[in-house]
Amino acid sequence: MRLAGFYLFAALVALLPVVFPDNYYVTVVGVTAFFNIMLAVGLNLLMGYAGQISLGHAAFFGIGAYVSAVTTVRYGWNPWVAMAAGLVLVWLIANLIARPILRLKGHYLAMATLGFGIIIHIVLVQADAFTGGPDGLSGIPGLVLFGWHVDSDLRWYVVAGAVMLLYVWLSLNIIDSREGRALRAVHGSEVAASTLGIDISGTKVRVFVLSALMASLTGSLFAHQQAFVSPDSFSFFFSIELVTMVVLGGLASTFGAVFGAVILTFLPEFLVVFEDFQMLIYGAILMLIMIFLPRGLFVTMADRIGPMFAGYFRQGIRET
Amino acid sequence: MGVLLQVSGLVKAYGGVRAINDLSFDVKKGKVFSVIGPNGAGKTTLFNLLTGVDTPDTGSVNLDGYELVGRPPHRVAACGVSRTFQNLQIFHNMTVIENVMVGCHLRGCSGLWSAALRLPSLLAEERRIRTWADEALAFCGMEDLAQARSSELSYGVLKKLEIARALAAKPRMLLLDEPAAGLNDTETLEMCELIKKISETGVTVLLVEHNMGLVMDVSSWVFVLNYGSCLAQGTPREIQRNPQVIAAYLGGETGIE
Ligand SMILES: Nc1ncnc2c1ncn2[C@@H]1O[C@H](COP(=O)(O)OP(=O)(O)OP(=O)(O)O)[C@@H](O)[C@H]1O
Numbered sequence: 001m002r003l004a005g006f007y008l009f010a011a012l013v014a015l016l017p018v019v020f021p022d023n024y025y026v027t028v029v030g031v032t033a034f035f036n037i038m039l040a041v042g043l044n045l046l047m048g049y050a051g052q053i054s055l056g057h058a059a060f061f062g063i064g065a066y067v068s069a070v071t072t073v074r075y076g077w078n079p080w081v082a083m084a085a086g087l088v089l090v091w092l093i094a095n096l097i098a099r100p101i102l103r104l105k106g107h108y109l110a111m112a113t114l115g116f117g118i119i120i121h122i123v124l125v126q127a128d129a130f131t132g133g134p135d136g137l138s139g140i141p142g143l144v145l146f147g148w149h150v151d152s153d154l155r156w157y158v159v160a161g162a163v164m165l166l167y168v169w170l171s172l173n174i175i176d177s178r179e180g181r182a183l184r185a186v187h188g189s190e191v192a193a194s195t196l197g198i199d200i201s202g203t204k205v206r207v208f209v210l211s212a213l214m215a216s217l218t219g220s221l222f223a224h225q226q227a228f229v230s231p232d233s234f235s236f237f238f239s240i241e242l243v244t245m246v247v248l249g250g251l252a253s254t255f256g257a258v259f260g261a262v263i264l265t266f267l268p269e270f271l272v273v274f275e276d277f278q279m280l281i282y283g284a285i286l287m288l289i290m291i292f293l294p295r296g297l298f299v300t301m302a303d304r305i306g307p308m309f310a311g312y313f314r315q316g317i318r319e320t
Numbered sequence: 321m322g323v324l325l326q327v328s329g330l331v332k333a334y335g336g337v338r339a340i341n342d343l344s345f346d347v348k349k350g351k352v353f354s355v356i357g358p359n360g361a362g363k364t365t366l367f368n369l370l371t372g373v374d375t376p377d378t379g380s381v382n383l384d385g386y387e388l389v390g391r392p393p394h395r396v397a398a399c400g401v402s403r404t405f406q407n408l409q410i411f412h413n414m415t416v417i418e419n420v421m422v423g424c425h426l427r428g429c430s431g432l433w434s435a436a437l438r439l440p441s442l443l444a445e446e447r448r449i450r451t452w453a454d455e456a457l458a459f460c461g462m463e464d465l466a467q468a469r470s471s472e473l474s475y476g477v478l479k480k481l482e483i484a485r486a487l488a489a490k491p492r493m494l495l496l497d498e499p500a501a502g503l504n505d506t507e508t509l510e511m512c513e514l515i516k517k518i519s520e521t522g523v524t525v526l527l528v529e530h531n532m533g534l535v536m537d538v539s540s541w542v543f544v545l546n547y548g549s550c551l552a553q554g555t556p557r558e559i560q561r562n563p564q565v566i567a568a569y570l571g572g573e574t575g576i577e
Pocket residue numbers: 334337339357358359360361362363364365366406
């Protein structure tokens with residue numbers, strides 16, 4: 001029963017391209033939504049559950065994407081090796097900065113992660129000998145999975161969808177475990193958590209590194225799917241967009257992050273004004289949610305509707 | 321019975337204020353050791369020093385051969401010290417049972433990866449943790465509330481929840497910071513029984529409490545703190561009759577008989 005929501009979601013993801021084959025919104029925008037979900041789910045572990053804000057999450061996404069792009073385009077590396085190299089690099093960087101950064105709290109943490117994101121963005125723009133500078137890097141090869149070329153929208157839907165579901169599954173598993181409770185305890189009360197034997201900084205570092213690795217892998221997939229990367233995709237604005245996704249759905253809810261990512265992926269597709277006023281709209285969403293629905297849209301709705309189902313399930317259990 | 325905790329020469333100053341001023345005392349194994357004293361005497365500060373939440377300027381805290389000073393709180397906890405807080409520190413983002421399961425943290429060992437992949441070893445540990453947490457809840461008479469959200473509970477119940485959570489760690493020594501503060505008469509009686517019951521299981525209890533009836537009822541030793549120093553210590557009877565204590569703290573009419 002723990003994973004009922006997950007199976008339902010997985011079934012939906014699997015059925016969509018069957019019901020709507022060759023639909024732009026499913027196999028093209030859908031894949032972007034999957035990438036955003038992957039990033040939001042990872043960020044939610046750090047921000048929603050452990051309560052550590054990051055305004056620089058796009059940086060890890062960018063590092064993963066650029067390591068894949070640069071090593072495959074310029075040095076002809078195998079994409080899988082490139083992906084692993086991205087993970088190793090992100091693992092190193094995340095471990096290096098996590099301890100000093102996560103000692104900070106509140107605004108200070110926000111500023112430090114913001115600074116980190118900006119630095120990485122500048123590196124991507126300035127190191128043009130490798131990264132191609134502001135123009136980006138094109139000609140990134142596609143992925144080949146045991147001889148199976150991931151070369152169509154539908155195939156990318158399958159690959160990204162599978163990895164996305166894996167992320168959701170991992171996140172649900174982590175939250176409902178000793179380590180996941182430790183994360184939430186650190187958020188709830190650091191002093192109580194530490195006197196119960198939880199290593200506060202160790203716990204924060206682990207989840208920071210995990211969410212960075214999740215972003216890096218997403219970045220690598222993104223680079224191969226787009227066949228092109230440019231620094232614009234990994235700017236401070238995208239970090240804010242990710243935070244907005246997590247907050248919109250509801251902090252500390254994996255499906256809240258999924259929901260927020262889906263909404264913010266599809267909204268610009270349907271609202272043309274979005275293009276011009278993107279940042280304004282994100283700002284407004286953040287403010288409105290924080291003021292009126294601090295627990296997020298998804299979580300608030302789920303709490304209203306949930307009890308009806310909960311009653312139903314409880315009855316079911318009693319009868320058997 | 322031997323000594324479990326030896327405190328010697330403990331000093332902690334905040335700016336110019338010596339909140340703890342050269343304290344030395346022993347706590348016997350399996351007994352209820354109470355620390356009383358007026359507001360601002362340094363009782364909570366003492367608990368913070370004993371649990372690693374704060375570091376003393378000088379002095380040592382020895383738990384059965386382990387030096388606790390200099391260890392971060394989670395390592396002190398690993399030595400078998402557990403506590404509750406004067407101002408509640410409940411994990412409001414979790415259910416009651418999850419709060420108590422956090423208390424079992426030190427009794428488990430599974431990490432991030434086994435959790436992510438939900439390995440069989442993790443599932444077995446989860447079941448054990450759940451059983452321990454259920455036991456701790458039942459011990460505190462809260463088994464019906466396992467699935468409740470902590471935000472739905474009354475103050476008195478939250479006080480008990482903190483104790484259940486601390487007990488779930490299976491501590492050798494439990495520090496209770498004003499467990500009866502804010503409780504009504506019935507709840508205070510229940511708390512009194514709970515403390516006795518905890519002590520009967522062999523856990524050494526350090527108690528800070530303003531309710532003298534409760535202190536005199538459950539304690540086997542009372543330590544009177546005044547401006548960070550020891551004013552007197554002894555059995556409850558001795559303390560009740562100590563003229564210095566009566567003058568400085570208890571006053572004429574505190575209801576201790
Ligand atoms: N973190 C701190 N910074 C500065 N001063 C502090 C700090 N913690 C405690 N103090 C001071 O130390 C003294 C002892 O405070 P403490 O909280 O230990 O008293 P207490 O005995 O627990 O009182 P109460 O019965 O009101 O809980 C007080 O004068 C207090 O102002």
